[in-house]
Amino acid sequence: MDSDTKAGLTLAAFLPYRLSVLSNTISGAIAARYDAAFGISIRQWRVMAVLGEGEALTATEIVARTAMDKVAVSRAVADLETRELIARAASTRDARQSVLSLTGQGREIYAEIAPMALDYEREVLAALSQTELETLTRLLDRLAGAASPDRPLW
Amino acid sequence: MDSDTKAGLTLAAFLPYRLSVLSNTISGAIAARYDAAFGISIRQWRVMAVLGEGEALTATEIVARTAMDKVAVSRAVADLETRELIARAASTRDARQSVLSLTGQGREIYAEIAPMALDYEREVLAALSQTELETLTRLLDRLAGAASPDRPLW
DNA sequence: ATGATTTAGTTTCAAATGTAACTAAATCGA
DNA sequence: TCGATTTAGTTACATTTGAAACTAAATCAT
Numbered sequence: 366m367d368s369d370t371k372a373g374l375t376l377a378a379f380l381p382y383r384l385s386v387l388s389n390t391i392s393g394a395i396a397a398r399y400d401a402a403f404g405i406s407i408r409q410w411r412v413m414a415v416l417g418e419g420e421a422l423t424a425t426e427i428v429a430r431t432a433m434d435k436v437a438v439s440r441a442v443a444d445l446e447t448r449e450l451i452a453r454a455a456s457t458r459d460a461r462q463s464v465l466s467l468t469g470q471g472r473e474i475y476a477e478i479a480p481m482a483l484d485y486e487r488e489v490l491a492a493l494s495q496t497e498l499e500t501l502t503r504l505l506d507r508l509a510g511a512a513s514p515d516r517p518l519w
Numbered sequence: 520m521d522s523d524t525k526a527g528l529t530l531a532a533f534l535p536y537r538l539s540v541l542s543n544t545i546s547g548a549i550a551a552r553y554d555a556a557f558g559i560s561i562r563q564w565r566v567m568a569v570l571g572e573g574e575a576l577t578a579t580e581i582v583a584r585t586a587m588d589k590v591a592v593s594r595a596v597a598d599l600e601t602r603e604l605i606a607r608a609a610s611t612r613d614a615r616q617s618v619l620s621l622t623g624q625g626r627e628i629y630a631e632i633a634p635m636a637l638d639y640e641r642e643v644l645a646a647l648s649q650t651e652l653e654t655l656t657r658l659l660d661r662l663a664g665a666a667s668p669d670r671p672l673w
Numbered sequence: 674a675t676g677a678t679t680t681a682g683t684t685t686c687a688a689a690t691g692t693a694a695c696t697a698a699a700t701c702g703a
Numbered sequence: 704t705c706g707a708t709t710t711a712g713t714t715a716c717a718t719t720t721g722a723a724a725c726t727a728a729a730t731c732a733t
Contacts (some may be wrong), residue, residue, distance in 0.1 A: 376585065384541060384659070385546050401539065406719090415589065422682070439681095459681080461728045486535060504658075508655075590692085619731060
């Protein structure tokens with residue numbers, strides 16, 4: 366029997382590992398920039414990013430749009446509120462929820478970070494042609510569908 | 520001026536975000552399985568995975584192959600050693616380092632987890648044809664090259 | 674209506690992580 | 704060859720994170 370006949374797992378070739386390293390490298394590089402400039406964490410940025418799209422949102426809606434859990438959202442929101450980057454308005458229909466939106470200051474910072482993030486994305490994506498980017502997007506969507514934990518298992 | 524003209528960042532379409540969610544979904548799904556079965560964390564598994572490839576390695580070599588930092592490796596190694604899944608042998612050439620390898624028990628667990636991980640990978644990759652997988656691999660490599668923080672910046 | 678359950682969001686506590694400081698051995702340079 | 708620097712790995716401390724428990728409001732079922 367060949368002692369080199371292993372389970373066939375080579376970490377460097379294992380897709381989940383490769384995705385993880387790539388994702389951490391990219392997210393880390395962007396986060397390093399806005400953290401250095403504004404002291405904002407990735408999670409805080411995600412909250413700002415969805416609010417920056419325009420709509421005011423409740424915490425639960427932020428959870429749905431950011432793939433963060435509610436505790437993480439609660440904490441990010443609390444920090445951003447303390448720093449007056451987002452504001453909380455009482456909801457008229459449900460006293461448990463508040464409607465969150467960027468403050469003027471929050472919008473200013475958003476307006477600085479968003480182009481920073483997009484620039485970096487462009488920089489990395491410059492390695493791909495337009496067609497390749499479309500292909501990549503399609504394949505990632507397909508994988509996301511296959512990997513999504515909320516698909517029925519039966 | 521159009522008040523909807525934002526910085527043009529939509530989180531759901533932002534590649535770094537999409538990669539991050541996909542990566543966490545996939546890694547999380549696999550980790551949930553081996554954590555439930557053996558109480559092993561992602562980082563511990565990565566150390567086992569590179570040792571499972573065959574060669575005995577020093578901590579520094581593990582750092583190089585896993586994209587983990589040395590503190591994380593040190594801690595994962597310490598835990599795995601306590602659980603007697605890896606063993607430490609004094610290095611002959613450098614008294615500061617030890618040479619690490621899986622124990623018999625470690626190899627047994629490795630032999631159970633590796634197929635589990637590969638099965639899940641296969642399951643997800645089933646969403647892609649062989650050609651698409653090759654394309655994806657190529658594109659991810661390309662992105663990794665472009666994103667790699669160790670490339671010269673000047 | 675009103676008690677039982679669900680939902681929104683927060684708090685608490687333990688575990689995981691990152692950064693910096695540290696120890697000990699190896700290498701470098703005069 | 705011996706002091707200065709670098710390297711391997713660990714430890715200590717502060718911060719972040721995750722899970723579970725919790726509070727308060729809404730909805731559901733009778």
